[in-house]
Structure formats: structure tokens, C-alpha cells
Amino acid sequence: MSERTAPSAGRSEPPLLVAGGTLVDPVAKRTRRADLLVRDGVIAAIEAGISEQLPRRGASTIHRIDATGLLVMPGFVDIHVHLREPGFEYKETIATGTRSAVAGGVTSVACMANTRPVNDSPAVTRFILERAHAAALAKVFPIGAVSLGLAGEQLAPFAGMFDSGIVAVSDDGHPVMDAELMRRALECAKMFGMPVIDHAEDRALVAGGVMHEGAVSLRLGLRGIPAAAEDVMVARDIALAGLTGGHLHVAHISSAGSVRMVRMARAAGIRITTEVSPHHLWLTDEAVTAYRTNAKMAPPLRTEGDRQALLEGLADGTIDCIATDHAPHHKDEKDVEFDCAANGVVGLETMLPLVLRLVEDGVLDLPTAIAKISSEPAAVLGLPVGTLEVGRAADLAIVDPAREWKVDSAEMFSKSKNTPFEGWTMRGRSVLTMVDGRTVHDDRAPQPVRGAAEREVRP
Amino acid sequence: MLFARPHLLGLEGLTAEEIDFLLDSAESFKEVSEREIKKVPALRGRTVVNLFYEASTRTRTSFEIAAKRLSADTINLSASASSAAKGETLTDTARNLAAMRPDAIVVRHPSSGAPDLLARHVDCPIINAGDGAHEHPTQALLDLLTIRERKGRIAGLTVAIVGDVLHSRVARSNLFGLLTMGAKVRFVGPPTLVPPGFSELGAEIVWDLHEGLKDVDVVMMLRIQRERMNGRYFSSLDEYSRLYCLSADAVARARKDVIILHPGPMNRGVEISSTVADGPYSVIMDQVTNGVAVRMAVLYVLVGRRKAGAEQGEGAVPIALAEASPRRAATGE
Ligand SMILES: [Zn+2]
Numbered sequence: 037m038s039e040r041t042a043p044s045a046g047r048s049e050p051p052l053l054v055a056g057g058t059l060v061d062p063v064a065k066r067t068r069r070a071d072l073l074v075r076d077g078v079i080a081a082i083e084a085g086i087s088e089q090l091p092r093r094g095a096s097t098i099h100r101i102d103a104t105g106l107l108v109m110p111g112f113v114d115i116h117v118h119l120r121e122p123g124f125e126y127k128e129t130i131a132t133g134t135r136s137a138v139a140g141g142v143t144s145v146a147c148m149a150n151t152r153p154v155n156d157s158p159a160v161t162r163f164i165l166e167r168a169h170a171a172a173l174a175k176v177f178p179i180g181a182v183s184l185g186l187a188g189e190q191l192a193p194f195a196g197m198f199d200s201g202i203v204a205v206s207d208d209g210h211p212v213m214d215a216e217l218m219r220r221a222l223e224c225a226k227m228f229g230m231p232v233i234d235h236a237e238d239r240a241l242v243a244g245g246v247m248h249e250g251a252v253s254l255r256l257g258l259r260g261i262p263a264a265a266e267d268v269m270v271a272r273d274i275a276l277a278g279l280t281g282g283h284l285h286v287a288h289i290s291s292a293g294s295v296r297m298v299r300m301a302r303a304a305g306i307r308i309t310t311e312v313s314p315h316h317l318w319l320t321d322e323a324v325t326a327y328r329t330n331a332k333m334a335p336p337l338r339t340e341g342d343r344q345a346l347l348e349g350l351a352d353g354t355i356d357c358i359a360t361d362h363a364p365h366h367k368d369e370k371d372v373e374f375d376c377a378a379n380g381v382v383g384l385e386t387m388l389p390l391v392l393r394l395v396e397d398g399v400l401d402l403p404t405a406i407a408k409i410s411s412e413p414a415a416v417l418g419l420p421v422g423t424l425e426v427g428r429a430a431d432l433a434i435v436d437p438a439r440e441w442k443v444d445s446a447e448m449f450s451k452s453k454n455t456p457f458e459g460w461t462m463r464g465r466s467v468l469t470m471v472d473g474r475t476v477h478d479d480r481a482p483q484p485v486r487g488a489a490e491r492e493v494r495p
Numbered sequence: 496m497l498f499a500r501p502h503l504l505g506l507e508g509l510t511a512e513e514i515d516f517l518l519d520s521a522e523s524f525k526e527v528s529e530r531e532i533k534k535v536p537a538l539r540g541r542t543v544v545n546l547f548y549e550a551s552t553r554t555r556t557s558f559e560i561a562a563k564r565l566s567a568d569t570i571n572l573s574a575s576a577s578s579a580a581k582g583e584t585l586t587d588t589a590r591n592l593a594a595m596r597p598d599a600i601v602v603r604h605p606s607s608g609a610p611d612l613l614a615r616h617v618d619c620p621i622i623n624a625g626d627g628a629h630e631h632p633t634q635a636l637l638d639l640l641t642i643r644e645r646k647g648r649i650a651g652l653t654v655a656i657v658g659d660v661l662h663s664r665v666a667r668s669n670l671f672g673l674l675t676m677g678a679k680v681r682f683v684g685p686p687t688l689v690p691p692g693f694s695e696l697g698a699e700i701v702w703d704l705h706e707g708l709k710d711v712d713v714v715m716m717l718r719i720q721r722e723r724m725n726g727r728y729f730s731s732l733d734e735y736s737r738l739y740c741l742s743a744d745a746v747a748r749a750r751k752d753v754i755i756l757h758p759g760p761m762n763r764g765v766e767i768s769s770t771v772a773d774g775p776y777s778v779i780m781d782q783v784t785n786g787v788a789v790r791m792a793v794l795y796v797l798v799g800r801r802k803a804g805a806e807q808g809e810g811a812v813p814i815a816l817a818e819a820s821p822r823r824a825a826t827g828e
Contacts, residue, residue: 257629327608
């Protein structure tokens with residue numbers, strides 16, 4: 037796929053040097069000490085000791101960022117985000133959502149089509165891109181609807197939306213119940229090299245359920261959703277992917293059965309990719325206890341057995357990437373009876389430390405864990421982001437892996453506060469986030485005054 | 496104080512001591528209902544709000560009588576009369592009610608967990624009078640009291656709970672209460688209404704009625720809701736009745752001194768045969784009497800001690816009334 041983000045012409049900013057940090061390369065799967073030079077918003081060089089060579093290269097003014105003790109990573113790529121604009125600006129806007137993203141080190145988001153109006157037309161796609169451009173924070177890649185109005189009846193105009201900039205199609209939140217329509221979507225999306233993103237839940241089996249069906253739902257007297265509701269849809273869509281040769285991407289995979297089937301399908305050569313959400317990796321249905329509506333989402337939090345299967349799937353590569361399913365909701369939509377509460381949680385600002393926990397727990401090594409939120413999701417959608425490569429846009433997350441902080445929803449940048457991780461102590465934070473070499477989030481601790489030679493200059 | 500919790504949201508998580516304490520208190524209050532003037536001044540000047548989002552003459556009346564016998568003022572708000580019809584949220588209703596400074600809110604709601612939500616928004620005791628398919632703690636307490644009176648104990652008994660367990664808050668509260676008190680619980684019904692997952696909560700699951708009643712000390716019948724017998728959970732009421740109607744035959748499998756509880760009203764000929772319903776095992780009238788006593792106890796324990804706490808200082812919250820009246824013998828009549 038061609039570069040979608042050309043460096044802006046006529047930029048006359050001085051080059052920027054990120055010096056002394058440890059680079060995490062998700063493609064080469066390694067870490068190394070090196071400096072990184074950014075020129076005109078693009079990574080111009082990655083080498084150890086650029087700082088010493090610079091004067092010889094004749095750069096007059098250089099902005100220098102001291103990354104000593106920090107990890108320099110590609111900005112993260114979250115391919116499952118609900119930005120809510122247009123239509124639900126009281127929950128989130130493209131500006132607040134992308135502000136939340138960059139606070140979490142996320143420099144690219146793909147946003148779902150369930151806005152109002154639905155993103156089922158080139159006009160809505162263009163509107164989203166215009167708003168994203170105006171916000172000038174994270175890069176936004178719109179996802180178009182599979183069906184007009186998400187109604188599951190008629191295909192949306194894939195060609196027109198593709199020309200306007202969509203990168204995938206999905207009726208996320210509204211499972212495509214009509215198997216024939218799903219088949220046709222896979223066939224048509226294939227022409228554009230786009231995946232169909234599958235919210236795999238059989239509505240007949242969901243049957244009004246509000247949480248995972250199991251001992252906890254029985255204890256709480258809440259209507260359950262069996263894991264089979266996801267399994268049967270994943271099974272169906274694997275068959276359809278096989279039939280059509282289309283690219284199926286299973287969103288927020290949550291059940292052990294689905295992971296098993298995807299593993300088998302991939303072994304059989306079927307084109308299927310998957311993502312898992314941090315909340316499904318770290319929480320189980322026990323989190324619903326006391327009717328906590330911030331533990332309500334679709335698909336629901338499942339059992340410890342499912343969680344272990346997700347971790348295994350992540351480790352053996354069955355699950356390609358991690359995506360937050362960032363789903364902002366107003367307090368009034370959550371502070372209600374559990375039955376009535378909206379589905380979904382915010383996730384952009386808590387993703388990184390939850391992924392770093394996978395490293396701490398020995399599930400993944402650091403470069404692989406970071407690949408799951410950078411190069412891998414970018415590859416799923418074919419986005420030209422998520423790597424540390426000379427010539428690529430300088431989208432960076434400079435991370436302090438030791439920074440401890442407590443989740444306090446009141447301090448979040450998202451307009452909505454519906455996090456299930458409230459009060460958790462997290463370790464790791466993006467202290468400096470850059471998009472095209474421009475600082476879009478700066479959370480560096482105040483530095484002690486040092487000698488002039490070491491002084492940092494903020495770009 | 497043996498019961499220091501601010502609310503009664505369910506029996507799950509209560510200790511055996513706490514349940515015993517509530518049952519002992521209820522036993523003491525039974526005496527009040529036998530007086531000529533059935534009233535004590537324990538909650539004079541207190542206001543109890545009955546907030547009912549579901550019709551339930553039986554439970555509401557029982558709570559109302561209980562509150563009145565304690566001299567509390569009661570206010571009944573039913574869903575149609577309250578703001579629910581106008582779309583006011585439960586949270587807003589809670590805030591409005593809280594502003595009126597009630598001393599307790601008794602709530603019945605079709606959504607599981609609604610009392611928990613209320614409890615987060617008001618600072619007076621919340622008493623759960625039935626929430627969705629979750630819990631109905633006072634019903635289970637009156638069942639426990641009835642069992643204890645008739646059997647002299649709860650520990651070691653085997654109790655069969657028969658019917659639509661999946662949708663039953665009575666079944667859940669009884670499960671939690673009975674297990675805590677040391678009884679064994681058997682859920683009896685078809686797999687659509689008694690899913691196997693209940694075994695993880697400590698119940699034994701039996702689909703066959705005759706097998707399920709084998710050697711049980713207590714049979715607890717759940718009310719069958721006709722609208723659920725619509726071909727999704729079970730083919731028809733007739734089909735259900737064919738397998739699960741409590742006949743004399745089935746009862747013969749139980750222990751000789753078996754007692755049969757039913758939360759009423761009964762569907763004769765559907766879930767229980769008339770022979771059994773009118774037979775010597777039924778303790779339904781005990782259940783009704785005990786219902787008032789249990790609710791008096793719960794109101795007194797939750798509301799009365801707030802007053803005592805305020806006026807007498809920390810800790811000293813004697814159940815003076817309970818201690819002054821003679822304990823009833825724990826035997827059947
Ligand atoms: Zn979804």
C-alpha cells in the first residue's frame with residue numbers, strides 16, 4: 037500500500053534528535069540503544085551516537101530530546117475505536133478522542149462506523165477525516181459500514197467510501213446476522229484489499245443477555261450470553277472467509293472456543309486475523325460483581341479459562357493484535373440499572389500499561405508486546421504506520437516504563453469516564469507522544485535544572 | 496451488634512450468625528402480632544418508603560403491616576404512581592427520595608441489582624423486596640424461619656427447590672441462606688430452567704422430580720410464570736405439569752415428615768396437586784405469619800438501631816424488645 041501520510045511540504049522546522057533512549061523495534065523484534073533523527077516529520081536516521089556526529093553534518097539548530105532511561109517506540113495503532121462523532125458528541129468528539137489517544141501513546145486510530153449518521157457514505161467518511169485533520173492529534177483512519185445504516189440489509193457503497201479514505205468495513209456493534217450479506221461483503225471488500233471486521237455475536241443466542249453466561253450471571257440473576265453466541269458466528273464467518281477468499285478480521289475475540297477455531301482456520305490457510313481487547317485480557321466476569329456497569333460490554337467479560345486461552349492465543353500468534361474497543365459513554369448511560377446500561381468501556385489511556393503487564397507476566401517479550409499495538413494492527417489494515425523505519429512518518433511514543441500512576445477517570449482526556457480499571461496502579465506511560473515529528477502530548481516529569489550542555493529543548 | 500450492615504440487599508455473603516440473629520429477632524416479633532393491640536412504638540416517628548416497580552400486593556402488604564406494627568409511617572410508591580412512567584431514572588428517583596429523608600426504602604424492581612444502585616445513591620437503609628432474578632432476602636428469611644420452627648434446625652436438612660430456578664430470586668436467596676445455614680440444596684427442574692451452572696454455586700442439580708425429592712426434608716415449590724411456558728423454555732404448561740406437578744406419588748419419595756413451602760399463589764393442578772396442597776405437609780399459613788415477623792425484624796434491626804446509635808452512642812444497640820419477650824419454642828404446632 038502506498039504512503040498515505042506524505043511529509044508536509046515546506047516545513048522549515050529544525051531537525052529533532054531523540055537521544056539516549058532505547059529503541060523498541062517491533063518488526064526486527066529487538067531493543068537497542070540508538071538515537072533517532074527526525075527531519076520534516078519523517079524518521080531521517082536511526083543510529084547509535086548520532087548526537088556526536090551531528091555537528092559534522094552541519095546542522096545549525098537541533099532540537100534535542102533526552103530519552104535517557106526511556107523507551108522509544110513507534111506510536112501505537114489502535115484499530116478499534118469509537119470516536120462518536122458525528123452524532124454523539126456528548127460522549128466523545130474526534131478532538132477529545134484523539135487527545136485521549138495521544139495521551140496513551142496512540143498515534144493512529146481506526147474509528148468505527150456506528151456514528152449518527154452512520155459512516156455508510158463518502159460524505160461521512162470525508163467529514164471524519166476533515167475533523168481529524170482539524171484536531172491535528174492522532175491520525176484517524178475511518179472504517180466504513182458493511183450495510184446501509186448498519187441495518188444488515190443492503191451493502192454500503194464500499195467503492196465510494198474507499199476512495200474517500202476508509203480502510204476497512206464493519207457493522208461493529210451490530211452483528212451481520214444475514215450470512216449471505218456477510219458473504220457478499222467479504223467478496224466486495226476483497227476488491228479493495230480491505231478486511232471485513234466482524235463483531236461476532238449471534239443475536240438469537242445473545243437473547244437479551246447482559247453479561248457472560250456462567251456461575252457469575254446465575255449468582256447475580258443477570259441474563260447470560262453464552263460463549264457459544266460468539267463461537268457460532270466465528271465458525272460461520274470462517275466458513276464464509278473460506279468460501280470467498282476475503283479477509284475476515286474478528287474484532288474483540290473473547291472466547292476460548294473462538295481462539296481454537298481461528299487457530300485451526302489459519303492453519304488451513306484461511307485469511308483471518310484477530311484482535312483482543314485489554315479488558316478481555318485482564319478482567320473476567322467476576323468484575324461484574326456488585327453490578328458494576330463499567331464491566332458491561334459486548335462481547336462480555338468471560339471466565340478465567342477464556343482469559344487464559346486469549347493469553348495463549350496472543351503468545352502463539354493466533355491473535356494478531358490488541359485493540360481497545362474504546363467506547364465512551366456518558367455517566368448517565370452507565371449510572372443506571374445493569375440491564376439498562378450501555379455496553380462498552382474507554383481504553384485508549386490505559387492500553388499501554390496493560391500491554392506492558394504482559395511483558396511483566398512473561399506472556400510476551402517487550403518487542404512482541406509492542407508489535408501487538410503497533411506494527412501488527414497496522415499490518416491487519418494495511419496502514420503505513422506502526423514501525424520505526426527510516427523514511428516513515430515520525431509517529432513516536434516515548435515511554436517511561438517505570439512511571440507508576442493510578443487510574444483516575446477524572447484526570448482522563450476522554451470526554452467519558454467509563455473505565456473498568458479505576459483505581460488500578462499502572463506502570464508505564466507515554467511521556468512524550470509525537471505525530472509526524474510534532475509533539476502532541478508531553479507528560480515529562482519536571483526536570484531538575486542541569487548544565488546547559490544537557491538542557492532539553494522542547495520542540 | 497450481630498447485624499452491622501447498612502442494608503439488606505441479599506442473603507449472599509451474610510454469615511450464619513447474622514442470619515440466626517435476624518431469625519431470632521423475627522421469632523420475638525411474632526409475639527407482637529398475637530397481641531390484641533398489635534403495635535409497639537419501636538419505630539415511632541420513622542418513615543418507611545415502599546418503592547415498588549413491580550406489582551406485588553403480597554410482599555408490599557406484608558412490609559406495610561410490619562412497618563405499621565412498629566409504629567412507623569409508611570408511604571407506598573408504585574411504578575405507575577411514581578416518576579418511572581415519565582422516564583425518570585432510578586438514580587434521580589433515589590436522589591429525590593433521599594432529599595425527603597426517609598428512614599428506610601423497601602424496593603421491588605424488575606432489574607437485578609437495582610437495590611445495589613439505590614444503595615449507592617442514598618444514605619438510608621435499603622431493603623431489597625425482590626430484584627429481577629437476583630434476590631428476595633426477606634422471602635428466604637421467612638422460609639428459613641418456617642423451616643427452623645418446623646424442623647427445629649436447618650443444618651443437615653436436605654431441601655429440594657422445584658421449578659423455574661433460572662428466573663427465581665426466591666430460589667437464589669434460599670440457596671445462599673440454606674447453604675450458609677448448613678443445609679443441602681437440590682434444584683429440581685428441566686435444564687432450560689435449571690442450568691447446570693448452578694452446581695458451581697453449590698446446588699445439586701436434578702432433572703427428574705421423583706429422584707429430586709428422594710429423602711428430602713423440605714420441598715420448596717417455585718411459582719411457575721405462565722408467560723415463560725410459551726414454547727421457548729418449555730413446550731407448554733401441560734408438558735411442564737406432566738413432569739413437575741407435585742403429586743402425592745412424588746411426595747412419597749421424600750421423608751415422612753416432609754414439609755412443603757410455596758411462595759403462593761399456587762397453580763393447583765399445574766405445579767401442585769390439590770391432594771398435596773391440602774395435605775398435612777403444607778406450611779403456607781406459617782409462611783405468611785412469619786413474613787410479617789421477619790420484615791418487622793429487618794426493619795427494626797436496620798432502622799431502629801440508627802436511632803439508638805444517634806441517641807445512645809456507639810455500639811449500644813440492644814434489641815430490648817426482642818430480649819424482653821419470651822422466645823417462642825422452636826417447634827411446630
Ligand atoms: Zn464490537
